[in-house]
Amino acid sequence: MSQDEVATIKAYKGMKQFIPLCWALEHVRALLAREGDSYPDISRELITHRFTGVTWAFRNHASQIINMVKQPVPVGLASLRGSSPSRSYATSHLGWTQ
Numbered sequence: 001m002s003q004d005e006v007a008t009i010k011a012y013k014g015m016k017q018f019i020p021l022c023w024a025l026e027h028v029r030a031l032l033a034r035e036g037d038s039y040p041d042i043s044r045e046l047i048t049h050r051f052t053g054v055t056w057a058f059r060n061h062a063s064q065i066i067n068m069v070k071q072p073v074p075v076g077l078a079s080l081r082g083s084s085p086s087r088s089y090a091t092s093h094l095g096w097t098q
Helices: 003-011 018-038 041-070 075-079 085-093
Strands: none
Touching (some): 003 018, 018 041
């Protein structure tokens, strides 16, 4: 990605994965348009539709992961290690260290 694209993503206040997905869809549409008569119209629509489905599925999975990570850790799990809930989860599940 170019520096301008990175700056655009960093400045975006919403879901950061959304912008590259939109750019990817635009690249697919542009590539199919450039190919001209290589693909019949129905094939171009099918390819665009299938790629759109894949990108939105990725976006949904990314949203679910982000929402899951933001959830608090139950107190019972945190007390097993004798530390704070967030530190316990980060060290045991994510492999983070201080």
